[in-house]
Amino acid sequence: MRHTRPASTPAAMSELNQSRIVHSLHADGISSRADIARKLNLTAPAVGKLVGRLIDAGIVSETGEMTSGGHGRSIGLKLNAKRYQVIGVKFARSLVQIAVFDIGGHLLSMEELPPVADENVEDCVEEVRGRIRGLLDEDPSIVAIGMAVPGPYLREEGRIAVVTSMQGWRGINFIKEFGKAFRVPTFIEQDARAGAMAESLFDSRIAGSSLAYYLVGEGVGLGVIDQGNPVDGNLGAATEIGHVSIDMNGTACECGNRGCLECYCSAVAIHTLMGRTNQGDHFPGLAAMTHKEACDLLFTMARQGDRTSMALLDQVADYVGYGCVTIVNAYNPAQIIIGDLVAQAGQPLLDRVKSLVSARALPQVRDHTEILLSDLPADATLTGAAAVAANQFLEHPSSLGGMG
Amino acid sequence: MRHTRPASTPAAMSELNQSRIVHSLHADGISSRADIARKLNLTAPAVGKLVGRLIDAGIVSETGEMTSGGHGRSIGLKLNAKRYQVIGVKFARSLVQIAVFDIGGHLLSMEELPPVADENVEDCVEEVRGRIRGLLDEDPSIVAIGMAVPGPYLREEGRIAVVTSMQGWRGINFIKEFGKAFRVPTFIEQDARAGAMAESLFDSRIAGSSLAYYLVGEGVGLGVIDQGNPVDGNLGAATEIGHVSIDMNGTACECGNRGCLECYCSAVAIHTLMGRTNQGDHFPGLAAMTHKEACDLLFTMARQGDRTSMALLDQVADYVGYGCVTIVNAYNPAQIIIGDLVAQAGQPLLDRVKSLVSARALPQVRDHTEILLSDLPADATLTGAAAVAANQFLEHPSSLGGMG
Incomplete structure (x- = not known):
């Protein structure tokens, strides 16, 4: 049978060790089994078994003997990533x-x-x-x-x-x-x-197994890995931070709830917000823009010192920050990585989010929560x-x- | 070494199978290994191994041969729970x-x-x-x-x-x-x-491995088990629903945040709320009461048809309901069990919470979310x-x- 789990969902993160070995070989070049075991904190038998499977699959090959520092001779492994x-x-x-x-x-x-x-x-x-x-x-x-x-x-x-x-x-x-x-x-x-999952596998700044990816783009979403397990929920509908209310009497959302975070800081919401403050065509060509183009314009103008844009960006950053405080209290991840369109606002957004989290989250918890912008090469x-x-x-x- | 993990935290729920076997023997009386395997959806070798350990420990004994329906003879097991x-x-x-x-x-x-x-x-x-x-x-x-x-x-x-x-x-x-x-x-x-954990082990209405216990007592708290794993967070501080804001501009909370759920529907908050509406000593003796006594009085008076009490209870139930909507969107559990002091308000509270969840949570998700009051014999x-x-x-x- 070819399609065991077609259109299905990924395995638990704990099953990611083959991916981690593949990535480690890509990042570090030729390595021994012992190097990999040490780097990924796996046992030698576990690495041996997984590498064996990868060799059988033609994804990894042995390169012959290599000398590793003080541990005598061992066999080098290299990745055939393009296969x-x-x-x-x-x-x-x-x-x-x-x-x-x-x-x-x-x-x-x-x-x-x-x-x-x-x-x-x-x-x-x-x-x-x-x-x-x-x-x-x-x-x-x-x-x-x-x-x-x-x-x-x-x-x-x-x-x-x-x-x-x-x-x-x-x-x-x-x-x-x-x-x-x-x-x-x-x-x-x-x-x-x-x-x-991508942050956990490919971002070298990710230290532990408890992290949250906070997607602030056309929608607002969240993915949480808690102690190595993705928080899924019964139907796969957990961690829907975009529909967690930050104001029980706030804006009515299409989901039925009121005051959903997504209504305040998504790229769509930012585009709408810009439209409302667009007196005298302050943002030229706004109506014809995509949400991404509108956000890019706002961030560029804010960087250039435009006061209206700076004030608007501050307002958006505060909403992103309220979401961050909720993430801290609801999931207590060691690291929160903010990504997607709105993260393009860069350091000014991050600084403001951090300062809001400092003001509103418990010191003993937020002092152990790192907030970062995604810096993977692709989204x-x-x-x-x-x-x-x-x-x-x-x-x-x-x-x-x-x-x- | 006697104290391997003193003052430590419990193991993952996936390690609870010995507890589940013990509980099953308590609930069903004398059972065979096959009965237990079937009931708990475990493999025969797994049950064999766990039962072996329980027998060695003197917690379970064999009772001799028993006849089970159509499967021939097998050995009965009984619990020495009081040991x-x-x-x-x-x-x-x-x-x-x-x-x-x-x-x-x-x-x-x-x-x-x-x-x-x-x-x-x-x-x-x-x-x-x-x-x-x-x-x-x-x-x-x-x-x-x-x-x-x-x-x-x-x-x-x-x-x-x-x-x-x-x-x-x-x-x-x-x-x-x-x-x-x-x-x-x-x-x-x-x-x-x-x-x-108690609900998962001891409440016969709990069907799956994704549930939330929503504690509404002197404080407001939450415990979530997602696909068998407790959601812990990096420091153990995850699922702090009591400090998730339902109003970013709301009441200042001692935690630093604003509009924390706990400020609106804990027994402490209810006691304060009753104090504010206590014109003409409507709630006799309120000031000298414990929070528990105040809540009990409110629920009793509401049951007896007192309009002030009924209105107050409705208000509290709505806040409990906002928390429930957040739980649905943030964790998507199959079942939410509401317990502790405020759950003593009973059916009127539950009805109002359910109706708020129906209005504000996504139909496709809330239709697969059961909301219950805890009915364990003890808290x-x-x-x-x-x-x-x-x-x-x-x-x-x-x-x-x-x-x-």
Whole structure:
């Protein structure tokens, strides 16, 4: 059987050790089994077993004897990262990106679709299917596809429960549309949870096994890994910080709740906020812009010292900060990584978020919580989509074809 | 070494299978290994191994052959639950309870200390120590002590980071005060997380491995078990729903945040709220009452049809409901069990909470979320404190003395 878990969800992070070995070999070059065991804090038998599988799969080869410092001779291992590739797809709202990564998590190519509107969501699905088929036809070394979709994503059902400001996506059953559409299997994960996986695997600043990826983009989302386990919930709909209320009497949200965080600091909300303060065409061309372009304009003008833009950015940063305080109290991660469009505001945003967290979170807890901006080479969610696919391939190589 | 993990925290829920077997034998009486495997959805070898350990420890004995329906003959197993006992202690704010349970989680005796005030927190610690020593002297079959304390409890440090309306407790280092005070080891857990463990083990209505125990008592707390794993956070300070804001511009809380849920619906907040509407001594004797007595009066008067009390209770229930909506969006548990003092309001509270969740949470998610009132024979947190100790004993019997 080729498709054991088509259009399914990733394994627990504790099963990520093959991915971690692959990444370590990519980062460090030729290494011995002992080097890997030491670096990843794994036992020698565990590394031996996992490396054996990777060698059988042709992903890793032995290079012959190498001399390691004081430990005598040992066999070098090197990565054949390019032998297998994966496709990552990120669905946001108007933004859809498709990229090819090697199995070590490195970006090989990326394309962005034209902005999607509510009425052409179905065309977009068709377009994504077509482009993926094109990539698969060109390149036989692609072995799996990972997709990251906005939450709350109901994993058994294959649908998103609510997509603020673009409900068209609710009509799409991702499992039905993509589950059996290709010669390789497709795996689907909530966007920020995929982002947390990418940060955990590929960000060298991540020290422990308790982290949160805080996605502030066209939507607002969160992925939490707690002591090595992703917080999923019963239906896969946990950690929906975008729909946690910061004001029980606040703005009505399309989800039914009031005062949802997403209503205040998503790229969509920022675009709306800019429109409201756009007297005298302060933000030239705003109406015709995508949400991303509007945010970029705001951040650029704020950097150039425009007072209206600076004040608006401060306001947005405070909302991002309220969300951060909730993340600290609700999940107590060791590290919070802020990523996606709004993180492009950079240091001024981060500083203001940190100062709000200092004022509102418990000193004994926040002093042990590091807040960072994502600095992966590609967007964490897009990278995470590929990581979900790569991890499934590495865990179940024989079931996905191409190996065995 | 006797005290492997003194004053430590419980193992992951996945290690609870010995406790589950013990409880199953208590609930069902004499059973075969096959009966147990079927009921608990465990493999035959797993049950064989765990039962072997329980027999070696003298907790379970074989009763001889029994006939089970159609499967031929098999050996019956019975529980010697009374052979080992554990002490559970619940620290709330003014309320402190000490109870003795058998290893099957059944209450044998319970005592409540006189109400504690800020200035006599240290005397209370001394009193608890004395009473526990008395119990241990009387009864050599007590093998461990479990304590449940209000969160945010910093597990490495042994201290509570903030205790609204009774900061005196912050001065207590629980590990220092209790860690090595007794002839048996002491294990400490955040109160609601202990409650979640008790619900998971002992409430027959709990169907799956994703649940939340929502403690609405002198404080407001939450314990979440997600896919079998307790959500702990990096320092043990996760799931602090009491300090998740429901109004970013709301009441200033002692934790530094604004609009914390705990400021609106704890027993302390209810007592204050009653004081504010106590015109013409509507609630006779209110000022001299404990928080528990004040809540009991409110719920009684509401049941008797007093309009002021009914309106007040509705208001409180709405706040409890906002917390529930946050729990749904933040953790997506299959079941939420509301317990502690405020749950004594009963069905009217539950109905109003459910209706608020129906209005504000996503239909596709809330339709798969059951909301219940705790109905364990004793308070879930107190039961959970004992369960933490019993579980440690069952997992590491030889290290705790008395066995092996």
